[in-house]
Amino acid sequence: MSDTLKQIFLEAKDCRFCYGATKINVPMYDPKNTSGSAQVVFIGERPGRQGAGKTNFISFDNDDPSANFFKECFLLTNLNRKNIFITNSCLCYPDCGEYKDTPPITKEIRNCQYWLNRQLKITNPTLIVTLGANALKAIKSYFPKSKQLNEFKLSRDIGKIVTDIFPFIYPLFHTSRLGRANRGEELQKKDWLRIPEILKSN
DSSP, X not given: OOOOHHHHHHHHTTOOTTTTTSOEEOOEEOTTSOSSXXXXXXXXXXXXXXXXXXXXXXXXXXXXXXXXXXXXXXXXXXXXXXXXXXXXXXXXXXXXXXXXXXXXXXXXXXXXXXXXXXXXXXXXXSEEEEESHHHHHHHHHHOTTOHXXXXXXXXXXXXXXXXXXXXXXXXXXXXXXXXXXXXXXXXXXXXXXXXXXXXXHO
């Protein structure tokens, strides 16, 4: 039986590598986006309780600050959302009362590599856009032979495209409030506007 994105996310709900017996929440991918091959795959950090935790979808239609700015930037590109796929470097968060939204740690990113690998094989994108340092860390593990990628630092190299592998990688700052504090909204929008140009040259 061929692998499917739905199958991956359903299987991930039973993962116990990071949190053992503690229940985890694994929101599904957005049904308004592709469920197969993708022109662009966007990789974020992890789902949040405020957005994905309420809708149960990884989507820029969620009502939270990161998703709102994500959608604002995406609309500037004029890309068809049926040609994109949105996922995270870590697919889950623990479903327990004391948990507060936090970036995934290295162990979680490493354990989720299995799920990310399968998603990328199915979507087979022309371009991968990472959002934030943790997504960049995850994709570095996926392409360990890329010298450009493994030497890439957001603070120093923002705006550069990793071209020594295929698909090309375009690392961006996260669309969260913290990401916008490190790189302002207008600069981030300019970064996003380069995506159509990159696709044309790829």
